[in-house]
Amino acid sequence: MNKKLKIGIGILVLVLGLSYLxxxxxxxxxxxxxxxxxxxxxxxxxxGERLRVSGEIIGESVDWNAxxxxxxxxxxxxxGTDDIQVKYNGVKPDNFQDGITAIVEGEYTEAEYLRADxxxxxxxxxxxxxxxxxxxxxxxxxxxxx
Amino acid sequence: xxxxxxxxxxxxxxxxxxxxxxxxxxxxxxxxQQRIKSFEEAGNFVDRDVILAEISELELDYHLxxxxxxxxxxxxxxxxxxxxxxxx
Amino acid sequence: xxxxxxxxxxxxFVVIIYSIIAYIVGLKQQNKRLVKSAQNGVLANxxxxxxxxxxxxxLLATSDFSIEYVAQYTNRTLPMIYKLSAFWAGNxxxxxxxxxxxxxxxxxxxxxxxxxxxxxxxxxxxxxxLIGLFFxxxxxxxxxxxxxxxxxxxxxxxxxxxxxxxxxxxHPLTQFLGYVGLAVPFAYLMADLFLGEKGASWIKVTRRWxxxxxxFLTIGMVSGGEWAYVELGWGGYWAWDPVENASLMPWLTVTxxxxxxxxQEKQGTFKIWNVLLMAASFLLTIVGTFITxxxxxxxxxxxxxxxxxxxxxxxxxxxxxxxxxxxxxxxKSLRSxxxxxxxxxKESSFLINNILMVVIxxxxxxxxxxxxxxxxxxxxxxxxGEGFFNQTTIPFWIAMVILMGLCPxxxxxxxxxxxLKKKFGVxxxxxxxxxxxxxxxxxxxxxxxxxxxxxxxxxVTIVQEFWQGVRARKSNTGEGVIRALLNLVGANRxxxxxxxxxxAVIMMVVGITGSSAYQEEVLVTAERGxxxxxxxxxxxxxxxxxxEDPHSAVVYAEMDVYRNGNFYATLRPAQEYFGASxxxxxxxxxxxxxxxxxxxxxxxxxxxxxxxxxxxxVVVNPLVSWIFWGMRLMVIGTxxxxxxxxxxxxxxxxxxxxxxxxxxx
Numbered sequence: 019m020n021k022k023l024k025i026g027i028g029i030l031v032l033v034l035g036l037s038y039l040x041x042x043x044x045x046x047x048x049x050x051x052x053x054x055x056x057x058x059x060x061x062x063x064x065x066g067e068r069l070r071v072s073g074e075i076i077g078e079s080v081d082w083n084a085x086x087x088x089x090x091x092x093x094x095x096x097x098g099t100d101d102i103q104v105k106y107n108g109v110k111p112d113n114f115q116d117g118i119t120a121i122v123e124g125e126y127t128e129a130e131y132l133r134a135d136x137x138x139x140x141x142x143x144x145x146x147x148x149x150x151x152x153x154x155x156x157x158x159x160x161x162x163x164x
Numbered sequence: 165x166x167x168x169x170x171x172x173x174x175x176x177x178x179x180x181x182x183x184x185x186x187x188x189x190x191x192x193x194x195x196x197q198q199r200i201k202s203f204e205e206a207g208n209f210v211d212r213d214v215i216l217a218e219i220s221e222l223e224l225d226y227h228l229x230x231x232x233x234x235x236x237x238x239x240x241x242x243x244x245x246x247x248x249x250x251x252x
Numbered sequence: 253x254x255x256x257x258x259x260x261x262x263x264x265f266v267v268i269i270y271s272i273i274a275y276i277v278g279l280k281q282q283n284k285r286l287v288k289s290a291q292n293g294v295l296a297n298x299x300x301x302x303x304x305x306x307x308x309x310x311l312l313a314t315s316d317f318s319i320e321y322v323a324q325y326t327n328r329t330l331p332m333i334y335k336l337s338a339f340w341a342g343n344x345x346x347x348x349x350x351x352x353x354x355x356x357x358x359x360x361x362x363x364x365x366x367x368x369x370x371x372x373x374x375x376x377x378x379x380x381x382l383i384g385l386f387f388x389x390x391x392x393x394x395x396x397x398x399x400x401x402x403x404x405x406x407x408x409x410x411x412x413x414x415x416x417x418x419x420x421x422x423h424p425l426t427q428f429l430g431y432v433g434l435a436v437p438f439a440y441l442m443a444d445l446f447l448g449e450k451g452a453s454w455i456k457v458t459r460r461w462x463x464x465x466x467x468f469l470t471i472g473m474v475s476g477g478e479w480a481y482v483e484l485g486w487g488g489y490w491a492w493d494p495v496e497n498a499s500l501m502p503w504l505t506v507t508x509x510x511x512x513x514x515x516q517e518k519q520g521t522f523k524i525w526n527v528l529l530m531a532a533s534f535l536l537t538i539v540g541t542f543i544t545x546x547x548x549x550x551x552x553x554x555x556x557x558x559x560x561x562x563x564x565x566x567x568x569x570x571x572x573x574x575x576x577x578x579x580x581x582x583x584k585s586l587r588s589x590x591x592x593x594x595x596x597x598k599e600s601s602f603l604i605n606n607i608l609m610v611v612i613x614x615x616x617x618x619x620x621x622x623x624x625x626x627x628x629x630x631x632x633x634x635x636x637g638e639g640f641f642n643q644t645t646i647p648f649w650i651a652m653v654i655l656m657g658l659c660p661x662x663x664x665x666x667x668x669x670x671x672l673k674k675k676f677g678v679x680x681x682x683x684x685x686x687x688x689x690x691x692x693x694x695x696x697x698x699x700x701x702x703x704x705x706x707x708x709x710x711x712v713t714i715v716q717e718f719w720q721g722v723r724a725r726k727s728n729t730g731e732g733v734i735r736a737l738l739n740l741v742g743a744n745r746x747x748x749x750x751x752x753x754x755x756a757v758i759m760m761v762v763g764i765t766g767s768s769a770y771q772e773e774v775l776v777t778a779e780r781g782x783x784x785x786x787x788x789x790x791x792x793x794x795x796x797x798x799x800e801d802p803h804s805a806v807v808y809a810e811m812d813v814y815r816n817g818n819f820y821a822t823l824r825p826a827q828e829y830f831g832a833s834x835x836x837x838x839x840x841x842x843x844x845x846x847x848x849x850x851x852x853x854x855x856x857x858x859x860x861x862x863x864x865x866x867x868x869x870v871v872v873n874p875l876v877s878w879i880f881w882g883m884r885l886m887v888i889g890t891x892x893x894x895x896x897x898x899x900x901x902x903x904x905x906x907x908x909x910x911x912x913x914x915x916x917x
Contacts (some may be wrong), residue, residue, distance in 0.1 A: 027785065032607070032611070035303075035647075035671075036611060036615070036644075039615075039644040039647070040615060040618065040644055043619075043636065043640040043643045043644045044622070044634075044636055044640065045642070046639060046643070047625075047636050047637040047638075047639035047640035048622075048634045048635065048636050048637070048640070049634065049635055049637065050632055050633070050634055051623055051633035051634065051635050052632075052633075068271065070635050070646070081860065084777045084858060084859075084860060084865060084867050085777055085868060087775045087776075087777060107616070107775075109857030109858060109867055109869055110857060111485075111486075111777060111840045111859060112413070112414065112484075112485065112838065112840055113839075123635075123637065128674070136637075151893075153836075165253065165255065165256060166255030166256055166259055169255075169256040169259060169260070170256075170259045170263070170305070172262060172300075173259070173263060173300060173303065174263065176296065176299065177263060177267055177293075177296040179271065179301075180290045180292040180293065180295060180296045181267070181271075181290075181292050181293045181296060182289070183276070183289075183292065184285050184286075184288035184289040184291075184292060185286065185289050187286050196651070
């Protein structure tokens with residue numbers, strides 16, 4: 019009886035502690051995963067929310083300021099037209115180029131830009147995409163493969 | 165190239181899977197060999213009952229034609245020798 | 253050569269089906285010849301898959317760009333080692349690697365000479381073949397590494413620069429050896445359940461195998477971190493990415509299994525728990541593969557190829573259904589009679605350790621799949637960040653470290669308070685002192701202080717254990733200290749190998765704590781000749797240099813580093829450009845100086861056209877090298893624990909037979 023009670027209390031404490039940790043963790047560290055066009059569509063409703071957005075980098079929008087170490091650029095959906103502005107206080111990661119998919123995480127501000135504190139590049143699949151696009155166009159001789 | 169490889173690999177595969185079915189060799193040899201050897205190595209730790217059980221299994225396999233006369237005699241002799249050591 | 257590869261894959265598919273049928277019919281009719289034929293079929297399959305794999309390696313080595321896979325992942329200028337390691341750079345190639353390793357393991361199972369598992373062996377082989385069948389189906393009918401490109405490309409696309417590192421060789425290979433290795437204990441487990449063997453024999457047969465697998469899981473995970481650290485240039489080694497989590501979860505459950513299995517060996521309890529842990533571990537390796545294949549969770553590692561993921565989902569479903577069916581069928585025979593007697597005993601501390609590991613796995617699983625869970629519940633994908641995983645798991649990690657000090661020293665069954673005082677008095681006292689010393693020298697954050705003190709506690713208990721063993725041996729045999737130590741370890745390899753593994757884990761814990769709690773990072777743009785200061789380091793930026801070779805061009809910055817005013821090192825962080833079109837593929841080549849105390853880690857991020865100013869990321873990572881040295885010590889400890897005894901099998905067999913004959917008589 020005594021032993022069972024002890025074990026029971028132990029399990030109860032564990033379960034309670036764990037659920038507290040999980041729920042507070044989710045509350046403090048979660049961000050909505052949205053596409054660029056979704057952010058664009060419900061822009062106002064997202065002020066102050068933490069978002070995770072993945073999209074293609076628009077090459078000509080990239081503005082890198084070495085003095086202040088700030089990186090501003092725009093993202094768009096693959097094949098889409100909507101774009102959003104991203105401001106990131108950090109350096110350009112490897113492969114930060116036009117057309118590459120980047121994943122950014124940060125707060126969406128009232129000035130309608132994303133203040134990113136995390137910037138990741140998705141790259142391993144990139145080579146595949148290039149080659150497949152080339153070969154599916156039906157001009158195999160002209161395909162330029164780097 | 166592909167054809168030659170297919171031929172070689174095909175023959176190899178067929179040999180591997182057909183050999184045990186078509187051959188007259190006994191397949192149990194290895195198992196017994198291994199087990200009896202481990203009995204012999206282990207010396208006095210072997211329990212008498214264990215050897216008796218092994219002998220009865222050997223006999224069963226012999227009657228099921230899984231073992232040649234020659235191998236059967238050899239294995240049985242070795243096991244009985246071990247058993248004799250126990251009895252002393 | 254490509255047709256050799258695809259023909260052998262096709263033949264392997266046929267041979268697998270034949271072997272499965274031959275095994276089943278042979279076992280049913282007690283036809284030993286048919287079983288032997290099936291067993292040879294397993295060997296034939298291994299040969300075929302090996303031929304297929306070798307022909308892919310040949311194609312990669314000779315840069316045959318008429319093959320899609322070769323053209324996608326290699327090019328002419330790639331060094332040979334990376335041409336070959338492109339084998340597992342893509343989806344279909346890594347499936348072939350999985351299949352290859354599985355086939356080799358399958359042959360090891362089918363031809364195992366371990367007498368204890370003799371009865372389970374053919375059934376386990378069938379399970380191995382069934383798993384192989386899945387991969388064979390994928391490689392033959394979904395995605396083949398030997399698919400032709402349709403034309404001969406001038407040159408290939410080349411391997412992603414980030415993959416061109418020695419880590420590309422070590423990490424995937426070890427990870428795969430570990431992942432696939434879990435198929436073996438799982439196969440024996442299924443065989444055991446199928447035959448209604450009461451869940452005992454499979455554990456005995458696979459004990460060493462599990463340790464071997466676990467070692468590779470560990471090396472795979474840590475070397476992945478080390479690779480990220482030296483290559484990817486963000487100053488860290490772990491980011492709670494879905495794919496990283498996928499390698500952590502089976503590691504946790506296998507670690508739990510290795511501990512709880514000791515209780516079953518000693519007392520015959522915990523059978524159900526062990527069955528569940530192993531089934532979960534194997535399933536988690538499939539989940540891991542599924543995450544990379546399906547692209548279902550946004551990960552930086554994803555292959556993102558459509559259908560393969562879907563097939564994995566079906567495969568997982570089948571595994572779950574079959575496992576649960578067999579499990580409930582044998583549920584009664586698995587139930588054990590006795591239960592733990594005292595709360596302060598080895599059993600109960602093992603139980604707590606197990607619960608902690610499983611809890612961490614569940615939390616990690618929850619966090620990893622939260623985007624999908626939240627989409628199902630709220631209709632929107634919500635990802636949880638690193639903070640979630642850190643906050644939720646750190647208390648459990650710390651509790652586990654403390655248990656590492658307690659478990660090994662607690663006696664089985666029951667313990668008296670007097671004995672406990674004797675064993676834990678010194679370690680407890682010393683670790684408290686250690687905690688206060690830390691507090692005085694300025695390390696005052698709660699988690700780090702507790703973790704360091706707990707680690708110290710574990711270390712002292714282990715040293716004490718070694719010392720007591722050596723002393724006892726010395727007085728018994730009159731040997732010298734070193735000789736006594738060597739003989740002590742040699743005579744109890746499993747126990748002392750385990751202790752060495754624990755020391756290695758402690759080193760890693762210390763490294764992880766130091767580097768995550770006290771990392772310092774600055775981003776700075778400097779002019780030529782300017783001095784960058786951080787912590788006790790001063791670095792002078794001396795301008796950019798260019799070094800070229802046919803394969804790549806490297807732009808590097810020369811930095812003279814002084815520590816506490818004394819010259820420390822010259823570091824050359826760089827950007828490397830690959831291929832002809834210089835602007836395109838660049839990758840940061842970080843440079844760092846590693847030390848026991850801390851690593852100084854510099855990334856060259858960019859520069860202006862003249863090279864007069866350049867931007868650097870400077871990271872000071874305390875104790876980080878402890879993690880990677882801990883891994884090396886862990887390999888040594890595992891090797892000691894695994895080293896075979898002479899006459900090992902004979903003794904196992906005798907034990908087995910002996911217990912059987914006793915039950916009979």
